[in-house]
Every structure is written in structure tokens, then in C-alpha cells.
Amino acid sequence: MRFLVPTVFLATLATAALAHGPTPQKVDQTIVIAAKPAAVWKVVGNFAGIDTWHPDVAKSVAVDGNAAGGRRKITLKNGGTLDEGLDEMNDKDFSYSYRLSDPDLKALPVSSYSATLTVTPDGDGSKVEWLGRFYRGDTGNEPPEELSDEAGRKAMNTFFADGLKGLKAKVEAGKGK
Amino acid sequence: MIRGLALAVVLAVTVCGPVRGQTVYAVSQEGGTLTPVAPPGAAIPLGKGPAQVAAGPDGRLYLAHPDTRTISVVEGRSGRVVARLPFAGQPFGLAVARDGRSLFVGDWSGHRVVRVSSATGAVEGSVAVGRDPAGLVLDRAGRLYVADRESHQVSVVDTATLERVGTVPVGEAPFALALNPAGDRLYVACVRSGDLHAIDTATLAVVGRTVLGGMPYGVAVSGDGARILVTNQQAGTLNVLDATLAPIAKVPVGRYPEGVAISGNTAYVANWFSDSVSVIDLSTLAETARLPVGEGPRALAVLAQPDTAEAPR
Numbered sequence: 001m002r003f004l005v006p007t008v009f010l011a012t013l014a015t016a017a018l019a020h021g022p023t024p025q026k027v028d029q030t031i032v033i034a035a036k037p038a039a040v041w042k043v044v045g046n047f048a049g050i051d052t053w054h055p056d057v058a059k060s061v062a063v064d065g066n067a068a069g070g071r072r073k074i075t076l077k078n079g080g081t082l083d084e085g086l087d088e089m090n091d092k093d094f095s096y097s098y099r100l101s102d103p104d105l106k107a108l109p110v111s112s113y114s115a116t117l118t119v120t121p122d123g124d125g126s127k128v129e130w131l132g133r134f135y136r137g138d139t140g141n142e143p144p145e146e147l148s149d150e151a152g153r154k155a156m157n158t159f160f161a162d163g164l165k166g167l168k169a170k171v172e173a174g175k176g177k
Numbered sequence: 178m179i180r181g182l183a184l185a186v187v188l189a190v191t192v193c194g195p196v197r198g199q200t201v202y203a204v205s206q207e208g209g210t211l212t213p214v215a216p217p218g219a220a221i222p223l224g225k226g227p228a229q230v231a232a233g234p235d236g237r238l239y240l241a242h243p244d245t246r247t248i249s250v251v252e253g254r255s256g257r258v259v260a261r262l263p264f265a266g267q268p269f270g271l272a273v274a275r276d277g278r279s280l281f282v283g284d285w286s287g288h289r290v291v292r293v294s295s296a297t298g299a300v301e302g303s304v305a306v307g308r309d310p311a312g313l314v315l316d317r318a319g320r321l322y323v324a325d326r327e328s329h330q331v332s333v334v335d336t337a338t339l340e341r342v343g344t345v346p347v348g349e350a351p352f353a354l355a356l357n358p359a360g361d362r363l364y365v366a367c368v369r370s371g372d373l374h375a376i377d378t379a380t381l382a383v384v385g386r387t388v389l390g391g392m393p394y395g396v397a398v399s400g401d402g403a404r405i406l407v408t409n410q411q412a413g414t415l416n417v418l419d420a421t422l423a424p425i426a427k428v429p430v431g432r433y434p435e436g437v438a439i440s441g442n443t444a445y446v447a448n449w450f451s452d453s454v455s456v457i458d459l460s461t462l463a464e465t466a467r468l469p470v471g472e473g474p475r476a477l478a479v480l481a482q483p484d485t486a487e488a489p490r
Contacts, residue, residue, distance in 0.1 A: 022228050023244055024206070024449070024475075026207075026450060026473070087371070087390060087411040088391060088411050097391070097411040097412070099392070099411070114410065131450065
């Protein structure tokens with residue numbers, strides 16, 4: 001009876017790690033920054049440098065460089081961790097695409113995601129779009145509220161929006177100096 | 178003679194488009210709609226969350242709604258939902274038996290394939306497969322191939338006995354499958370490992386593999402078997418390969434391209450994030466149109482009207 005609890009716990013973890021689910025959800029956040037795309041890219045284009053501009057990120061460690069195949073290991077201020085790998089890095093077009101390796105429901109209540117960040121010219125400044133596709137934390141048909149599509153949408157949109165606000169503040173402050 | 182010439186001219190002018198008697202549909206999961214994209218028509222409301230679609234030999238389309246445990250049945254000619262079949266599970270991938278009487282339905286979280294009556298949804302049998310069955314494809318001999326997404330393999334099911342007769346290990350997270358017209362090659366796109374595998378269906382051995390990178394989410398084979406089309410979600414491209422899996426072209430499409438289907442000399446790609454379908458001329462390998470559809474299109478189907486369909490072989 002004593003080992004029932006850990007067994008159930010492990011089974012739950014295993015499900016979360018393997019789950020992908022049949023219902024993808026969108027996340028899409030955009031911000032306008034008063035700086036040229038090249039200046040924005042100098043900050044955001046270093047994939048593992050997210051801890052220099054995202055206010056929710058405590059630490060980010062680069063693994064295997066800043067090209068396809070490279071990774072970043074993020075520790076959030078809430079204690080959760082995100083291990084993300086680059087699929088595409090377009091230094092010329094100021095865009096990269098990456099995905100989550102293993103879910104950590106403490107970090108974000110989602111089982112998987114992939115995302116693309118793009119910097120484009122917008123008048124005299126730049127537009128940064130951060131968009132992605134994710135699956136809710138519990139991919140079964142009766143997810144608890146905290147692992148539902150809605151909970152995932154809220155968390156992902158907040159994470160992207162917070163990040164873009166931090167990026168804008170960092171780039172525009174740097175420009176003034 | 179003049180009529181024949183006129184017809185030839187019409188055919189020559191309409192090289193880019195669906196084959197006569199065929200309709201290409203896109204299904205939008207978030208929007209809950211089925212849209213005829215070629216020839217174009219009005220969107221058909223389907224209810225919540227249709228994820229995958231399969232065309233039957235009877236002019237009907239079958240759609241899986243995983244979150245509401247239903248399969249909806251649409252009559253292509255009238256565009257009407259003619260039935261909603263309950264399904265005890267999380268229905269996802271679908272294949273229609275050649276006689277149209279049964280459906281094979283992948284039960285995503287049940288890790289099995291269930292055969293149900295296409296008229297009533299009554300369960301006729303089931304077979305255990307690997308974890309999270311995604312794409313399903315049925316060959317002419319009644320053999321069903323299932324992409325077991327989280328078991329990183331393809332399950333092979335004899336539908337006459339509903340027994341699994343083999344498994345073929347592939348890359349990580351196989352999602353989409355396509356057979357060539359001859360039925361001797363099965364192409365499997367693996368989302369996580371970013372590669373495409375070619376399986377010899379006679380020996381069930383992997384005879385080819387190529388790394389595409391990104392996240393390949395859809396695969397289709399041209400009518401002559403010479404070209405393999407693979408969508409890459411991360412790159413936003415349709416990758417065109419030859420039958421040896423050598424790259425021919427990468428055609429930019431919308432964001433998060435997923436399902437791909439071919440009718441005649443035209444390919445159609447469902448752009449999940451962009452809420453559109455890209456139309457690609459396979460002669461020029463260029464996008465000729467981008468058609469708006471309901472939110473979150475993932476899958477496509479090519480429906481042949483029963484009166485113009487080929488007789489079953």
C-alpha cells in the first residue's frame with residue numbers, strides 16, 4: 001500500500017511527458033519597438049539570451065550554440081524549467097523557430113509547444129511577433145481547470161506578452177543611452 | 178471535332194485545379210467548419226473541434242471530433258451533416274473501408290483502432306496499437322497502417338481479422354502517413370525527429386530516410402508516385418522530394434502548414450496558423466493562390482462524387 005502513491009505519481013508524470021493531444025491551440029503576441037530591426041535582433045537574436053530581456057526568466061543557459069540544433073535551458077522565477085531547442089535560425093530575416101523538449105507543468109501548464117519569433121520593419125521602428133502552437137497540460141477529454149485549453153492560453157499569452165514588454169523596455173532603454 | 182478541340186483547350190487552360198468530379202475540402206478544428214476549397218463553396222458548420230477527415234466511396238466525408246467524442250458525417254453533394262455518430266473514446270485519425278460500410282477510427286488516448294459502422298457508429302471490433310495513434314491509411318488490399326505517435330512506430334493491421342500483423346520502428350513522433358499509388362511504399366513523416374521514412378510494404382522494412390528538419394506534419398504522394406510532398410511546420414514550407422527522397426524544391430506557404438492533399442496536378446496545403454489553404458501548381462512548384470478558411474485548418478480530403486468515381490478495383 002505504501003508504494004501505491006509513488007507509482008501513481010510516476011504514472012502521472014509519464015503521461016504528462018508523453019502527452020501531445022489532439023487539440024492544438026494558438027498563441028500570438030505582437031509589440032512595436034522604437035528601434036531598427038537590426039538593433040532589436042541584436043538583443044533577441046541570441047536564443048539563449050532570453051534572461052537579459054524576459055522579466056519572468058531567472059536564468060538561461062546556452063547549449064550547442066545559436067543555430068538549428070542549439071538549445072537553451074531556462075529557469076523561470078517561479079522555479080519551473082524549460083528546455084527548448086532551435087529548429088530554424090534565420091539571422092538574415094531576423095526570425096527563429098524552436099520547440100519545447102519536455103513539459104514542466106510548474107513552468108507552464110502545457111504539454112508541448114513550438115514557437116516562432118520574427119522581427120520586421122514597422123515605419124521607423126520594428127514589429128516583433130511571437131507566435132506558437134501548444135497543447136493543454138492534460139490532453140485527455142476531461143482536463144482539470146488548471147490544465148485546460150483556457151489555462152494554457154492564459155499562461156502562454158502572458159509569458160509571450162510579458163517577454164515582449166521586457167524586450168521593448170530593454171531595447172528602447174539601451175537606445176537612449 | 179470542334180467540340181473535341183474546345184474541350185482540349187478547356188483542359189489545357191485548367192491544368193491547375195482539382196480533377197473533374199473531385200472536390201477538395203479543408204477542415205478547421207477551431208472554427209468547426211468544413212470548407213470546399215476546389216471548386217470553392219460555402220463553409221459547412223460542423224460543431225466543435227473537427228480534427229481529421231476521410232472521404233468515403235459513397236460521396237460522404239467522415240470527420241473526427243476528439244473533444245466531443247463524435248464522428249460527423251457530411252454528404253458532399255448537398256453539404257449537409259447527415260449523421261453524428263457517438264464514439265466511446267477520443268477519435269482522431271480515420272480511414273473508410275473500400276465498401277464504405279465501416280470506418281476505422283484511431284482512439285487517441287485509448288491506444289487502439291476501432292472499427293465502427295459508418296451508418297450507425299456501432300462498434301464492430303477493435304485492435305490495440307501503440308500510444309497515441311495519429312494518421313491512418315488503408316491500402317487496396319485492406320491493410321491498415323497506423324502512425325503510433327508516442328510509440329515511434331507504425332502499426333500494421335490486417336482489417337479482415339482486425340489483428341496487428343506487424344510494427345515498424347521509425348523516427349520520433351510519426352504523425353502523417355501516405356501510400357504511393359502502387360501501394361508498395363509507405364511514407365511516414367516524424368514530427369519530433371524531423372525526418373521522413375519510406376517503408377517497403379511487402380517486407381515492412383524501412384528502405385529510405387531523409388532528414389528534413391523542423392516539424393514535418395503532413396505527407397502526400399503525386400498521382401504518378403514520382404513526387405513526395407511534405408509540410409514543414411517550423412519552416413512554413415512545402416518540401417517537394419522525388420521518389421528517392423532527394424529534395425527538389427521548398428515552396429513557401431502559410432504559417433504552421435499541416436495537412437497536404439493532391440488532386441490532379443495541384444497540391445493543397447492547410448496552413449493551421451494562417452487560417453488558409455495554399456494552392457500549389459505542381460508543374461511550376463509555385464503557390465498560385467491562398468484561400469481563407471475557418472480558424473485552425475489541419476486536414477484536407479479529396480472527395481470523388483460517386484457517379485464519377487472509379488469503380489472499385
